[in-house]
Amino acid sequence: MTTPYLRVAMFTNSLVRVDANFAAAKQAALYDVTAEGHAFVDVVPFGRKAKKGPGGGKGCVMDDMEDDDGAGVDPLTERVEALDGCSVLFTLGLSDLAAVRVHNKKIFPVKSAQVRDIDDVLEQLRMLVASPTPPLWLRRVMRAPGGARMTYEDQQTE
Numbered sequence: 001m002t003t004p005y006l007r008v009a010m011f012t013n014s015l016v017r018v019d020a021n022f023a024a025a026k027q028a029a030l031y032d033v034t035a036e037g038h039a040f041v042d043v044v045p046f047g048r049k050a051k052k053g054p055g056g057g058k059g060c061v062m063d064d065m066e067d068d069d070g071a072g073v074d075p076l077t078e079r080v081e082a083l084d085g086c087s088v089l090f091t092l093g094l095s096d097l098a099a100v101r102v103h104n105k106k107i108f109p110v111k112s113a114q115v116r117d118i119d120d121v122l123e124q125l126r127m128l129v130a131s132p133t134p135p136l137w138l139r140r141v142m143r144a145p146g147g148a149r150m151t152y153e154d155q156q157t158e
Helices: 061-065 077-081 096-104 118-130 136-141 152-157
Strands: 006-012 027-033 038-045 088-091 108-111
Touching: 006 118, 027 118, 038 118, 077 096, 096 108, 108 136
Parallel strands: 006 088, 088 108
Antiparallel strands: 006 027, 027 038
């Protein structure tokens, strides 16, 4: 893309809706969003899902947030590393520990109160990017064509 853009991650089980918690999602769908439109980038599948509770119930997503899965693997690492190059992530839920790790990578997390179609989220973002006065949080996470973060002053010269 030759214009400033956002790379966003949608945490999803269905690939058509933002319908999963950060820790329990089967995959993250990655998109680039510009003022002109959006483009699909990739899908990152996750090998680990939230643990089942007693009796086969959903279980507690927080059970998946332990530092170690018994094999010396941090269960959040795979998901946080999948966000490399992203500016924003959309999910239904995010633990405090996950939010801190995402924030440390300078990624803006958006927690939705309800399931939303990915296309609707992308169109809303496109309209915000195209706006003459995008919100401050959005201006802070825009990226240049090379992938580097853009300052607000650089965005004004484009």
